Amino acid sequence: MPRLIAPTADLHSAWLEAHAEWGAGLHEDGFGLEASDEVGSPEGFAAWVALLTGASGAKSAATDGGCSYRWIVEGDRVEGGIALRYGLSDQVTEFGHIGYGIRPSSRGRGLATWALGRMLDEARVLGLDRVLLVCEVDNLGSVGTIERNGGVLESVRDTGHGPARRYWIEL
Template identity: 60%
Template structure:
């Protein structure tokens, strides 16, 4: 049975295995990777995990992401990641409030739908009533996942990474 867990330095080897399976490029949605993140060394990985898990506000640094990151883990293997962006800012308006990715060898098992459903519960707990979720226009699997989880297609949008399908998910108490 999969679990959603917070990013943890203890999972370096398992995360790195998943990262290597994806190969180079910007495509690991849900992990919060930035071009400046150096995740190939234990120290760089630890710094990245620290950024993902620190909280903004009075108890944490002002530059912390307002985002909840979770890894999808089963049998000690990192199978994917999912992120819930808390803000309604410009970034969320093009990237969406939820981002997710499943490593290639774990696709087709319903993991993304399962994880998305769990993160909708977290969004409700934050008091959110509507979320924007986007995927690349050619990503049929993600579009189906979003639709299965209640996403209603709103149209095609343009981002710096190309055209995206835009969905709204309405949450009820």
């Protein structure tokens, strides 16, 4: 049974296993990983987790920026990550309120759809009345995930990284 949990340094090995499955680069949407983050050592990983959990917290969605990170975990296996951005930041405008990623070997099982539903509940608690989700135009897995959660296509736009679909979900 999957669970959404706050990031924890206790899952260092499991997180590294999931990270390795994506291959080189930063494509694990939902984890908040930046190129400057050192996650290979236990100390670096713990520092990164502290940054993620420090960025999480109850803030006013209308006035403050922030982000709540959750990991999708089954047993002792990290299956993916999901992030809820709130406030009026450039990141929300470009990437949406919610970003997520499922490790390649766990895709197609409904984990992203399930996790997005849970994060929509968190968005409601924060007082958001609708959320923006953005995905690459050819990412049919994300298209299905967003549409199963009530996403309505607003537009397709060029983001500078290629065309992206922009969806709104009314809460």
